[in-house]
Amino acid sequence: MNEVLKKNLHEIRELLDKKEISSPEILQACLERIEKVEPKLNALITITEDIAGAQANEAQKKIEKGTSPLLGIPITLKDIFVTKDIRTTCGSRMLENYIPQYDGTVVEKVIMSGAVIIGKNNMDEFAMGSSNENSYFGPVRNPWDLERVPGGSSGGSAASVAGLECYASLGTDTGGSVRQPAGFCGVVGLKPTYGRISRYGIIAFASSLDQVGILTRCVKDCAIILEVVAGYDPRDSTSSPIPVPPYSKLLDEGIKGWKIGLPVEFLSEGLEEDVLKGIERAKEVLKEAGAEIVDVSLPHLPYAVSVYYIIAPSEASSNLARYDGVRYGLRVNSSDLIEMYMKTRAQGFGPEVKRRIMLGTYALSAGYYDAYYLKAQKVRTLIKKDFEKAFEKVDIIMGPVSPTTAFKIGEKTSDPLQMYLSDIFTIPVNLAGLGGISVPVGFDRKGLPVGIQFICKPYREDELLRCAYHFEKTNALKIEWPSLEDASPSQK
Protein backbone atom coordinates (compact mmCIF):
# COMPACT_ATOMS: atom_id res chain seq x y z
CA MET A 1 0.00 0.00 0.00
CA ASN A 2 1.17 3.52 -0.80
CA GLU A 3 2.46 4.92 2.51
CA VAL A 4 1.06 8.36 1.76
CA LEU A 5 -2.46 6.96 2.26
CA LYS A 6 -1.77 6.28 5.95
CA LYS A 7 -0.88 9.89 6.73
CA ASN A 8 -3.19 12.15 8.66
CA LEU A 9 -4.62 15.27 7.09
CA HIS A 10 -2.25 17.66 8.90
CA GLU A 11 0.75 15.54 7.87
CA ILE A 12 -0.37 15.71 4.24
CA ARG A 13 -0.72 19.49 4.64
CA GLU A 14 2.94 19.69 5.64
CA LEU A 15 4.11 17.46 2.78
CA LEU A 16 2.14 19.55 0.31
CA ASP A 17 3.41 22.86 1.66
CA LYS A 18 7.00 21.60 1.64
CA LYS A 19 6.38 20.49 -1.98
CA GLU A 20 7.46 16.96 -1.14
CA ILE A 21 4.38 15.65 -2.86
CA SER A 22 1.80 17.18 -5.19
CA SER A 23 -1.96 17.22 -4.90
CA PRO A 24 -2.44 15.27 -8.18
CA GLU A 25 -0.07 12.59 -6.83
CA ILE A 26 -2.05 12.26 -3.62
CA LEU A 27 -5.29 12.16 -5.57
CA GLN A 28 -3.88 9.39 -7.76
CA ALA A 29 -2.98 7.34 -4.68
CA CYS A 30 -6.50 7.78 -3.27
CA LEU A 31 -8.17 6.85 -6.56
CA GLU A 32 -6.06 3.71 -6.87
CA ARG A 33 -6.96 2.78 -3.33
CA ILE A 34 -10.66 3.38 -4.05
CA GLU A 35 -10.48 1.14 -7.08
CA LYS A 36 -9.02 -1.66 -4.97
CA VAL A 37 -11.19 -1.44 -1.85
CA GLU A 38 -14.53 -0.09 -3.06
CA PRO A 39 -15.75 -3.49 -4.30
CA LYS A 40 -15.38 -4.63 -0.69
CA LEU A 41 -16.53 -1.56 1.25
CA ASN A 42 -19.23 0.07 -0.93
CA ALA A 43 -18.51 3.32 0.95
CA LEU A 44 -19.11 5.60 -2.03
CA ILE A 45 -22.25 6.09 -4.11
CA THR A 46 -20.62 8.46 -6.60
CA ILE A 47 -16.91 8.85 -7.39
CA THR A 48 -16.13 12.31 -8.75
CA GLU A 49 -12.82 11.53 -10.41
CA ASP A 50 -12.95 14.25 -13.08
CA ILE A 51 -13.99 17.04 -10.74
CA ALA A 52 -11.34 15.94 -8.25
CA GLY A 53 -8.71 15.94 -10.99
CA ALA A 54 -9.49 19.52 -11.94
CA GLN A 55 -9.57 20.58 -8.27
CA ALA A 56 -6.20 18.90 -7.60
CA ASN A 57 -4.55 20.64 -10.58
CA GLU A 58 -6.01 23.97 -9.52
CA ALA A 59 -4.88 23.38 -5.92
CA GLN A 60 -1.34 22.58 -7.01
CA LYS A 61 -1.11 25.93 -8.82
CA LYS A 62 -2.26 27.70 -5.66
CA ILE A 63 0.19 25.80 -3.46
CA GLU A 64 3.00 27.38 -5.48
CA LYS A 65 1.82 30.76 -4.14
CA GLY A 66 0.42 30.01 -0.69
CA THR A 67 -1.65 27.68 1.42
CA SER A 68 -5.03 27.12 3.10
CA PRO A 69 -6.10 24.37 5.50
CA LEU A 70 -7.60 21.92 2.99
CA LEU A 71 -5.77 23.02 -0.15
CA GLY A 72 -5.12 19.99 -2.34
CA ILE A 73 -6.36 17.38 0.14
CA PRO A 74 -8.80 14.65 -0.99
CA ILE A 75 -11.95 14.39 1.13
CA THR A 76 -15.37 12.79 0.73
CA LEU A 77 -18.86 14.05 1.56
CA LYS A 78 -21.82 12.07 2.85
CA ASP A 79 -24.37 12.00 0.04
CA ILE A 80 -26.69 14.21 2.11
CA PHE A 81 -24.77 17.41 1.21
CA VAL A 82 -26.20 18.96 -1.93
CA THR A 83 -23.43 19.50 -4.45
CA LYS A 84 -23.84 21.63 -7.54
CA ASP A 85 -24.00 19.48 -10.68
CA ILE A 86 -23.00 16.36 -8.73
CA ARG A 87 -25.69 13.75 -8.17
CA THR A 88 -26.94 13.79 -4.56
CA THR A 89 -29.03 10.74 -3.62
CA CYS A 90 -29.31 10.80 0.19
CA GLY A 91 -29.11 7.01 -0.13
CA SER A 92 -32.62 6.92 -1.58
CA ARG A 93 -34.29 5.77 -4.75
CA MET A 94 -36.33 8.98 -4.44
CA LEU A 95 -33.24 11.04 -5.32
CA GLU A 96 -31.40 8.44 -7.40
CA ASN A 97 -31.03 10.87 -10.33
CA TYR A 98 -31.22 14.20 -8.51
CA ILE A 99 -28.57 16.71 -9.57
CA PRO A 100 -28.68 19.79 -7.32
CA GLN A 101 -28.47 23.28 -8.79
CA TYR A 102 -26.39 24.66 -5.92
CA ASP A 103 -23.75 23.93 -3.29
CA GLY A 104 -24.64 24.07 0.41
CA THR A 105 -22.71 26.40 2.72
CA VAL A 106 -20.39 23.72 4.10
CA VAL A 107 -19.58 22.50 0.59
CA GLU A 108 -18.81 26.08 -0.49
CA LYS A 109 -16.53 26.45 2.53
CA VAL A 110 -14.48 23.30 1.94
CA ILE A 111 -14.15 24.18 -1.76
CA MET A 112 -13.04 27.71 -0.79
CA SER A 113 -10.42 26.12 1.44
CA GLY A 114 -9.13 24.15 -1.55
CA ALA A 115 -10.39 20.65 -0.75
CA VAL A 116 -10.37 18.02 -3.48
CA ILE A 117 -13.76 16.28 -3.43
CA ILE A 118 -13.34 12.70 -4.57
CA GLY A 119 -16.77 11.28 -3.90
CA LYS A 120 -20.14 11.14 -2.19
CA ASN A 121 -20.48 8.61 0.60
CA ASN A 122 -23.02 5.85 0.97
CA MET A 123 -25.40 6.31 3.91
CA ASP A 124 -28.62 5.07 5.45
CA GLU A 125 -31.53 6.39 3.41
CA PHE A 126 -32.29 9.98 4.50
CA ALA A 127 -29.84 9.41 7.39
CA MET A 128 -32.26 7.03 9.10
CA GLY A 129 -30.36 4.10 10.50
CA SER A 130 -27.55 2.91 12.75
CA SER A 131 -25.93 0.31 10.50
CA ASN A 132 -25.93 1.58 6.91
CA GLU A 133 -28.14 -1.34 5.93
CA ASN A 134 -30.94 1.03 4.91
CA SER A 135 -29.25 2.39 1.80
CA TYR A 136 -30.91 1.96 -1.59
CA PHE A 137 -27.35 1.50 -2.88
CA GLY A 138 -26.60 -1.51 -0.69
CA PRO A 139 -24.94 -1.89 2.71
CA VAL A 140 -21.50 -0.50 3.55
CA ARG A 141 -19.02 -2.94 5.07
CA ASN A 142 -16.78 -2.31 8.05
CA PRO A 143 -13.11 -2.16 6.96
CA TRP A 144 -12.09 -4.05 10.12
CA ASP A 145 -14.42 -6.98 9.37
CA LEU A 146 -16.32 -7.11 6.11
CA GLU A 147 -19.05 -9.25 7.73
CA ARG A 148 -19.91 -6.38 10.05
CA VAL A 149 -21.68 -3.05 9.74
CA PRO A 150 -19.72 0.22 9.79
CA GLY A 151 -22.45 1.88 11.86
CA GLY A 152 -24.73 4.57 10.54
CA SER A 153 -26.05 6.68 9.22
CA SER A 154 -22.68 8.17 8.13
CA GLY A 155 -21.29 4.64 7.69
CA GLY A 156 -19.89 5.33 4.24
CA SER A 157 -17.98 8.33 5.61
CA ALA A 158 -16.50 6.31 8.48
CA ALA A 159 -15.59 3.37 6.23
CA SER A 160 -13.99 5.74 3.70
CA VAL A 161 -11.76 7.33 6.35
CA ALA A 162 -10.86 4.02 8.06
CA GLY A 163 -10.45 2.36 4.65
CA LEU A 164 -7.87 5.03 3.69
CA GLU A 165 -9.84 6.21 0.65
CA CYS A 166 -9.56 9.84 1.77
CA TYR A 167 -8.16 12.02 4.58
CA ALA A 168 -11.46 13.20 6.03
CA SER A 169 -15.16 13.03 5.42
CA LEU A 170 -18.08 15.23 6.35
CA GLY A 171 -21.20 13.55 7.70
CA THR A 172 -24.28 14.50 9.67
CA ASP A 173 -25.35 13.49 13.16
CA THR A 174 -29.00 13.58 14.26
CA GLY A 175 -28.88 10.93 16.99
CA GLY A 176 -25.32 9.64 16.77
CA SER A 177 -24.87 9.23 13.02
CA VAL A 178 -21.27 10.51 13.06
CA ARG A 179 -20.05 9.39 16.50
CA GLN A 180 -21.38 5.82 16.34
CA PRO A 181 -19.92 4.89 12.92
CA ALA A 182 -16.66 6.62 13.94
CA GLY A 183 -16.63 4.36 17.02
CA PHE A 184 -17.37 1.24 14.97
CA CYS A 185 -14.63 2.03 12.43
CA GLY A 186 -11.90 3.31 14.78
CA VAL A 187 -11.82 6.90 13.56
CA VAL A 188 -12.51 10.25 15.24
CA GLY A 189 -16.05 11.61 14.82
CA LEU A 190 -17.07 15.09 15.96
CA LYS A 191 -20.62 16.39 16.27
CA PRO A 192 -20.46 20.02 17.36
CA THR A 193 -23.08 21.95 19.28
CA TYR A 194 -26.39 22.46 17.46
CA GLY A 195 -26.02 25.61 15.36
CA ARG A 196 -22.21 25.62 15.27
CA ILE A 197 -22.20 24.64 11.57
CA SER A 198 -24.72 25.82 8.99
CA ARG A 199 -27.31 23.30 7.80
CA TYR A 200 -28.02 25.17 4.55
CA GLY A 201 -27.77 22.72 1.68
CA ILE A 202 -28.02 19.61 3.82
CA ILE A 203 -31.02 17.40 3.10
CA ALA A 204 -33.18 17.75 6.21
CA PHE A 205 -34.09 14.81 8.45
CA ALA A 206 -34.96 16.20 11.90
CA SER A 207 -34.30 19.93 11.85
CA SER A 208 -34.01 20.55 15.60
CA LEU A 209 -31.42 17.75 15.93
CA ASP A 210 -29.45 17.66 12.65
CA GLN A 211 -25.87 18.87 12.77
CA VAL A 212 -22.88 18.50 10.46
CA GLY A 213 -20.13 16.24 11.76
CA ILE A 214 -16.50 15.60 10.86
CA LEU A 215 -14.73 12.23 10.52
CA THR A 216 -10.93 12.03 10.51
CA ARG A 217 -8.12 9.74 11.65
CA CYS A 218 -6.96 12.06 14.46
CA VAL A 219 -8.35 14.80 16.70
CA LYS A 220 -6.16 17.58 15.32
CA ASP A 221 -7.59 17.02 11.83
CA CYS A 222 -11.09 17.43 13.24
CA ALA A 223 -10.09 20.76 14.78
CA ILE A 224 -8.61 21.97 11.49
CA ILE A 225 -11.79 21.16 9.57
CA LEU A 226 -14.14 22.57 12.22
CA GLU A 227 -12.32 25.89 11.88
CA VAL A 228 -13.07 25.83 8.15
CA VAL A 229 -16.76 24.86 8.26
CA ALA A 230 -18.11 26.44 11.49
CA GLY A 231 -19.76 29.84 11.81
CA TYR A 232 -22.88 31.90 11.35
CA ASP A 233 -24.68 31.65 8.03
CA PRO A 234 -27.46 34.09 7.11
CA ARG A 235 -29.03 31.25 5.10
CA ASP A 236 -29.53 29.13 8.26
CA SER A 237 -31.26 31.20 10.94
CA THR A 238 -30.49 28.51 13.55
CA SER A 239 -26.74 28.85 13.01
CA SER A 240 -24.97 30.56 15.90
CA PRO A 241 -23.39 34.03 15.73
CA ILE A 242 -20.85 33.04 18.44
CA PRO A 243 -17.34 33.63 16.96
CA VAL A 244 -15.32 30.62 15.80
CA PRO A 245 -12.05 30.26 17.75
CA PRO A 246 -8.88 28.86 16.10
CA TYR A 247 -9.55 25.36 17.48
CA SER A 248 -6.43 23.72 16.06
CA LYS A 249 -4.21 26.26 17.83
CA LEU A 250 -5.89 25.76 21.21
CA LEU A 251 -5.12 22.06 21.58
CA ASP A 252 -1.69 22.12 23.17
CA GLU A 253 -2.44 23.34 26.67
CA GLY A 254 -3.18 20.31 28.82
CA ILE A 255 -6.18 19.16 30.82
CA LYS A 256 -4.43 19.09 34.17
CA GLY A 257 -6.94 19.65 36.97
CA TRP A 258 -9.95 19.24 34.66
CA LYS A 259 -12.95 17.47 36.07
CA ILE A 260 -14.36 14.80 33.77
CA GLY A 261 -17.85 13.57 34.68
CA LEU A 262 -18.89 9.97 34.18
CA PRO A 263 -22.68 9.61 34.42
CA VAL A 264 -23.51 6.64 36.63
CA GLU A 265 -26.47 5.78 34.38
CA PHE A 266 -24.06 5.24 31.46
CA LEU A 267 -22.72 2.13 33.17
CA SER A 268 -26.05 0.47 33.79
CA GLU A 269 -27.35 0.25 30.25
CA GLY A 270 -26.24 -3.20 29.15
CA LEU A 271 -22.68 -2.48 28.09
CA GLU A 272 -20.60 -5.19 26.46
CA GLU A 273 -17.67 -6.25 28.62
CA ASP A 274 -15.09 -4.91 26.17
CA VAL A 275 -16.86 -1.55 26.00
CA LEU A 276 -16.79 -1.40 29.79
CA LYS A 277 -13.07 -2.19 29.69
CA GLY A 278 -12.70 0.70 27.25
CA ILE A 279 -14.26 3.03 29.82
CA GLU A 280 -11.89 1.76 32.50
CA ARG A 281 -8.93 2.29 30.21
CA ALA A 282 -10.15 5.80 29.34
CA LYS A 283 -10.39 6.70 33.02
CA GLU A 284 -6.77 5.63 33.55
CA VAL A 285 -5.62 7.62 30.54
CA LEU A 286 -7.43 10.76 31.65
CA LYS A 287 -6.00 10.48 35.17
CA GLU A 288 -2.55 10.10 33.68
CA ALA A 289 -3.17 13.30 31.72
CA GLY A 290 -3.90 15.03 35.03
CA ALA A 291 -7.70 15.06 34.98
CA GLU A 292 -9.97 13.97 37.80
CA ILE A 293 -12.90 11.57 37.20
CA VAL A 294 -16.10 12.61 38.96
CA ASP A 295 -19.42 10.75 39.22
CA VAL A 296 -22.35 12.69 37.80
CA SER A 297 -25.95 11.74 37.13
CA LEU A 298 -28.28 12.02 34.14
CA PRO A 299 -31.44 10.63 35.75
CA HIS A 300 -33.59 10.95 32.62
CA LEU A 301 -31.19 8.97 30.41
CA PRO A 302 -33.55 5.93 30.29
CA TYR A 303 -36.14 8.09 28.50
CA ALA A 304 -33.84 9.52 25.82
CA VAL A 305 -34.50 6.87 23.17
CA SER A 306 -38.28 7.25 23.61
CA VAL A 307 -38.06 11.02 23.34
CA TYR A 308 -35.88 10.74 20.25
CA TYR A 309 -38.15 8.27 18.48
CA ILE A 310 -41.06 10.65 18.88
CA ILE A 311 -39.31 13.90 17.98
CA ALA A 312 -37.07 12.73 15.12
CA PRO A 313 -39.81 10.87 13.18
CA SER A 314 -42.25 13.75 13.76
CA GLU A 315 -39.83 16.25 12.26
CA ALA A 316 -38.96 13.77 9.51
CA SER A 317 -42.58 13.19 8.54
CA SER A 318 -42.90 16.93 8.04
CA ASN A 319 -39.54 17.40 6.26
CA LEU A 320 -40.08 14.47 3.91
CA ALA A 321 -43.52 15.68 2.82
CA ARG A 322 -41.66 17.61 0.11
CA TYR A 323 -40.94 14.41 -1.83
CA ASP A 324 -44.10 14.32 -3.88
CA GLY A 325 -42.83 13.84 -7.43
CA VAL A 326 -43.58 17.40 -8.51
CA ARG A 327 -40.44 19.54 -8.52
CA TYR A 328 -37.51 17.11 -8.44
CA GLY A 329 -36.69 13.50 -7.73
CA LEU A 330 -38.68 10.43 -8.64
CA ARG A 331 -42.16 10.62 -10.11
CA VAL A 332 -44.35 7.56 -10.64
CA ASN A 333 -46.95 8.59 -13.19
CA SER A 334 -50.66 8.38 -12.61
CA SER A 335 -53.69 10.14 -14.06
CA ASP A 336 -54.70 11.22 -10.55
CA LEU A 337 -52.65 13.70 -8.50
CA ILE A 338 -53.13 12.09 -5.07
CA GLU A 339 -52.42 8.68 -6.54
CA MET A 340 -49.24 10.07 -8.12
CA TYR A 341 -48.09 11.29 -4.69
CA MET A 342 -48.82 7.93 -3.08
CA LYS A 343 -47.22 5.79 -5.76
CA THR A 344 -44.15 8.04 -5.92
CA ARG A 345 -43.67 7.87 -2.17
CA ALA A 346 -44.44 4.15 -1.95
CA GLN A 347 -41.80 3.34 -4.56
CA GLY A 348 -39.30 6.10 -3.75
CA PHE A 349 -38.87 5.44 0.00
CA GLY A 350 -37.47 2.31 1.66
CA PRO A 351 -39.03 0.52 4.66
CA GLU A 352 -37.22 2.38 7.48
CA VAL A 353 -38.07 5.79 6.02
CA LYS A 354 -41.71 4.75 5.70
CA ARG A 355 -41.71 3.41 9.25
CA ARG A 356 -40.49 6.75 10.58
CA ILE A 357 -42.87 8.80 8.44
CA MET A 358 -45.72 6.64 9.75
CA LEU A 359 -44.55 6.98 13.35
CA GLY A 360 -44.15 10.74 13.03
CA THR A 361 -47.45 11.21 11.27
CA TYR A 362 -49.14 9.24 14.03
CA ALA A 363 -47.43 11.25 16.81
CA LEU A 364 -48.46 14.53 15.21
CA SER A 365 -52.00 13.51 14.25
CA ALA A 366 -55.11 14.96 15.87
CA GLY A 367 -55.70 13.53 19.33
CA TYR A 368 -52.14 12.29 19.83
CA TYR A 369 -50.06 15.48 19.60
CA ASP A 370 -50.17 16.24 23.34
CA ALA A 371 -49.69 12.65 24.43
CA TYR A 372 -46.66 11.98 22.26
CA TYR A 373 -45.04 15.00 20.63
CA LEU A 374 -45.57 17.58 23.36
CA LYS A 375 -44.82 15.07 26.10
CA ALA A 376 -41.54 14.13 24.40
CA GLN A 377 -40.53 17.79 24.05
CA LYS A 378 -41.11 18.27 27.79
CA VAL A 379 -39.03 15.26 28.74
CA ARG A 380 -36.40 16.65 26.39
CA THR A 381 -36.28 19.74 28.62
CA LEU A 382 -35.57 17.49 31.61
CA ILE A 383 -32.76 15.71 29.75
CA LYS A 384 -31.25 19.07 28.83
CA LYS A 385 -31.48 20.20 32.47
CA ASP A 386 -29.75 17.00 33.61
CA PHE A 387 -26.76 17.97 31.49
CA GLU A 388 -26.83 21.56 32.72
CA LYS A 389 -26.74 20.34 36.29
CA ALA A 390 -23.92 17.88 35.61
CA PHE A 391 -21.89 20.60 33.91
CA GLU A 392 -22.08 22.73 37.07
CA LYS A 393 -19.49 20.36 38.57
CA VAL A 394 -17.45 19.17 35.59
CA ASP A 395 -15.71 20.48 32.48
CA ILE A 396 -16.41 17.52 30.19
CA ILE A 397 -18.65 14.46 30.37
CA MET A 398 -17.33 11.09 29.23
CA GLY A 399 -19.04 7.85 28.34
CA PRO A 400 -19.36 5.02 25.86
CA VAL A 401 -20.28 5.72 22.23
CA SER A 402 -22.53 2.69 21.91
CA PRO A 403 -23.28 -0.38 24.05
CA THR A 404 -21.45 -2.76 21.68
CA THR A 405 -18.75 -2.75 19.07
CA ALA A 406 -19.67 -3.27 15.38
CA PHE A 407 -22.37 -5.92 15.01
CA LYS A 408 -22.90 -8.33 12.13
CA ILE A 409 -24.72 -7.38 8.95
CA GLY A 410 -28.30 -8.59 9.29
CA GLU A 411 -28.08 -9.05 13.06
CA LYS A 412 -30.55 -6.31 14.00
CA THR A 413 -32.52 -5.63 10.81
CA SER A 414 -35.63 -7.58 11.82
CA ASP A 415 -36.15 -5.67 15.07
CA PRO A 416 -36.22 -1.86 14.60
CA LEU A 417 -36.45 -1.21 18.33
CA GLN A 418 -33.23 -3.14 19.08
CA MET A 419 -31.52 -1.09 16.38
CA TYR A 420 -32.83 2.15 17.93
CA LEU A 421 -31.50 1.16 21.35
CA SER A 422 -27.95 1.01 20.03
CA ASP A 423 -28.00 4.83 19.99
CA ILE A 424 -28.75 5.26 23.70
CA PHE A 425 -25.50 7.08 24.54
CA THR A 426 -25.39 9.39 21.56
CA ILE A 427 -29.05 10.43 21.36
CA PRO A 428 -29.16 12.47 24.62
CA VAL A 429 -26.39 14.74 23.28
CA ASN A 430 -28.49 15.69 20.24
CA LEU A 431 -31.61 16.16 22.35
CA ALA A 432 -29.70 18.61 24.57
CA GLY A 433 -28.01 20.21 21.54
CA LEU A 434 -24.51 19.67 22.95
CA GLY A 435 -21.23 18.84 21.23
CA GLY A 436 -19.79 15.32 21.33
CA ILE A 437 -16.78 13.50 19.95
CA SER A 438 -15.94 9.84 19.53
CA VAL A 439 -12.27 8.86 19.82
CA PRO A 440 -10.77 5.35 19.58
CA VAL A 441 -9.68 3.96 22.95
CA GLY A 442 -8.63 0.42 21.93
CA PHE A 443 -9.79 -2.84 20.39
CA ASP A 444 -12.04 -5.62 21.63
CA ARG A 445 -11.22 -9.35 21.63
CA LYS A 446 -12.53 -9.68 18.09
CA GLY A 447 -10.09 -7.00 16.92
CA LEU A 448 -12.85 -4.42 16.46
CA PRO A 449 -12.33 -0.78 17.46
CA VAL A 450 -13.81 0.50 20.72
CA GLY A 451 -14.62 4.21 20.95
CA ILE A 452 -14.98 6.60 23.85
CA GLN A 453 -17.26 9.64 23.82
CA PHE A 454 -16.65 13.09 25.27
CA ILE A 455 -19.41 15.68 25.59
CA CYS A 456 -18.93 19.44 26.06
CA LYS A 457 -20.87 22.47 27.24
CA PRO A 458 -22.68 24.40 24.51
CA TYR A 459 -20.24 25.87 21.97
CA ARG A 460 -17.18 24.72 23.94
CA GLU A 461 -15.71 22.66 21.10
CA ASP A 462 -12.38 24.24 22.07
CA GLU A 463 -12.51 22.34 25.37
CA LEU A 464 -13.96 19.23 23.77
CA LEU A 465 -11.18 18.99 21.19
CA ARG A 466 -8.51 19.80 23.75
CA CYS A 467 -9.71 16.99 26.01
CA ALA A 468 -9.95 14.54 23.09
CA TYR A 469 -6.51 15.59 21.84
CA HIS A 470 -4.81 14.98 25.17
CA PHE A 471 -6.70 11.75 25.64
CA GLU A 472 -5.50 10.56 22.23
CA LYS A 473 -1.94 11.67 22.93
CA THR A 474 -1.74 10.03 26.36
CA ASN A 475 -3.50 6.86 25.20
CA ALA A 476 -0.96 6.59 22.35
CA LEU A 477 -2.95 3.87 20.61
CA LYS A 478 -1.10 2.51 17.61
CA ILE A 479 -3.62 1.78 14.85
CA GLU A 480 -2.61 -0.48 11.98
CA TRP A 481 -5.25 0.40 9.36
CA PRO A 482 -6.70 -2.62 7.56
CA SER A 483 -4.95 -3.17 4.24
CA LEU A 484 -7.96 -4.77 2.49
CA GLU A 485 -5.66 -5.62 -0.36
CA ASP A 486 -5.79 -9.42 -0.22
CA ALA A 487 -7.51 -11.10 -3.12
CA SER A 488 -10.57 -12.47 -1.30
CA PRO A 489 -13.70 -10.76 -2.55
CA SER A 490 -16.46 -9.52 -0.28
CA GLN A 491 -18.82 -12.21 0.91
CA LYS A 492 -22.06 -10.88 -0.47
Next chain:
Amino acid sequence: MKKIGREEVLKIAKLARLEFNDEEIETFTYQLSSILDYVEKLNEVDTSGVEPTFYTFATETPFREDEELKTEGGEKLALREAPSVHKKFFKVPKVIK
Protein backbone atom coordinates in the same frame (compact mmCIF):
# COMPACT_ATOMS: atom_id res chain seq x y z
CA MET B 1 -49.09 -3.62 24.17
CA LYS B 2 -50.44 -0.38 22.79
CA LYS B 3 -53.37 -1.21 20.55
CA ILE B 4 -52.94 0.15 17.09
CA GLY B 5 -55.03 -1.67 14.54
CA ARG B 6 -55.05 -2.17 10.81
CA GLU B 7 -57.66 0.56 10.31
CA GLU B 8 -55.52 3.09 12.15
CA VAL B 9 -52.44 2.16 10.14
CA LEU B 10 -54.42 2.66 6.93
CA LYS B 11 -55.61 6.05 8.17
CA ILE B 12 -52.07 7.20 9.01
CA ALA B 13 -50.80 5.90 5.66
CA LYS B 14 -53.39 8.02 3.90
CA LEU B 15 -52.40 11.10 5.92
CA ALA B 16 -48.74 10.45 5.07
CA ARG B 17 -49.55 9.83 1.39
CA LEU B 18 -48.08 6.34 1.49
CA GLU B 19 -49.56 3.10 0.25
CA PHE B 20 -48.82 -0.44 1.37
CA ASN B 21 -49.68 -3.98 0.42
CA ASP B 22 -51.35 -6.32 2.93
CA GLU B 23 -48.13 -7.87 4.09
CA GLU B 24 -46.55 -4.46 4.73
CA ILE B 25 -49.59 -3.33 6.67
CA GLU B 26 -49.35 -6.35 8.89
CA THR B 27 -45.62 -5.80 9.56
CA PHE B 28 -46.11 -2.08 10.19
CA THR B 29 -49.03 -2.66 12.54
CA TYR B 30 -46.88 -4.95 14.62
CA GLN B 31 -43.73 -2.80 14.52
CA LEU B 32 -45.50 0.50 15.20
CA SER B 33 -47.32 -1.11 18.11
CA SER B 34 -44.11 -2.34 19.69
CA ILE B 35 -42.37 1.03 19.24
CA LEU B 36 -45.38 2.88 20.69
CA ASP B 37 -45.44 0.40 23.52
CA TYR B 38 -41.81 1.19 24.27
CA VAL B 39 -42.29 4.98 24.21
CA GLU B 40 -45.24 4.63 26.61
CA LYS B 41 -42.65 4.74 29.37
CA LEU B 42 -42.55 8.52 28.96
CA ASN B 43 -45.76 8.51 30.98
CA GLU B 44 -43.68 7.55 34.04
CA VAL B 45 -42.14 11.03 33.94
CA ASP B 46 -43.87 13.88 35.76
CA THR B 47 -43.77 16.83 33.36
CA SER B 48 -46.23 19.10 35.10
CA GLY B 49 -44.97 22.66 34.89
CA VAL B 50 -42.18 21.69 32.48
CA GLU B 51 -41.85 23.77 29.31
CA PRO B 52 -41.20 21.93 26.03
CA THR B 53 -37.85 22.34 24.26
CA PHE B 54 -38.56 22.72 20.56
CA TYR B 55 -35.15 24.24 19.90
CA THR B 56 -32.16 23.81 22.18
CA PHE B 57 -30.48 27.20 21.92
CA ALA B 58 -33.18 29.53 20.71
CA THR B 59 -31.50 32.82 19.95
CA GLU B 60 -33.34 35.89 18.75
CA THR B 61 -34.69 35.62 15.24
CA PRO B 62 -32.10 37.23 12.99
CA PHE B 63 -33.65 39.83 10.69
CA ARG B 64 -32.32 41.10 7.39
CA GLU B 65 -33.34 43.75 4.89
CA ASP B 66 -36.07 42.62 2.53
CA GLU B 67 -33.97 42.91 -0.60
CA GLU B 68 -34.31 41.09 -3.88
CA LEU B 69 -31.49 38.60 -4.28
CA LYS B 70 -30.36 37.58 -7.74
CA THR B 71 -30.26 33.89 -8.49
CA GLU B 72 -28.19 32.66 -11.38
CA GLY B 73 -29.94 30.58 -13.98
CA GLY B 74 -33.45 31.76 -13.12
CA GLU B 75 -36.56 29.77 -14.02
CA LYS B 76 -34.82 27.47 -16.45
CA LEU B 77 -32.43 26.24 -13.80
CA ALA B 78 -35.18 26.00 -11.18
CA LEU B 79 -37.15 23.72 -13.49
CA ARG B 80 -34.18 21.61 -14.55
CA GLU B 81 -34.86 18.73 -12.15
CA ALA B 82 -38.63 18.65 -12.61
CA PRO B 83 -40.09 15.35 -13.83
CA SER B 84 -42.58 17.19 -16.06
CA VAL B 85 -42.68 20.82 -17.21
CA HIS B 86 -45.06 22.96 -19.23
CA LYS B 87 -43.58 26.33 -20.31
CA LYS B 88 -42.49 27.98 -17.02
CA PHE B 89 -44.47 25.61 -14.79
CA PHE B 90 -44.21 22.30 -12.98
CA LYS B 91 -46.74 20.01 -14.63
CA VAL B 92 -48.95 17.64 -12.61
CA PRO B 93 -51.93 15.40 -13.46
CA LYS B 94 -55.28 17.16 -13.88
CA VAL B 95 -56.69 18.22 -10.50
CA ILE B 96 -60.14 19.47 -11.52
CA LYS B 97 -62.42 16.72 -12.73
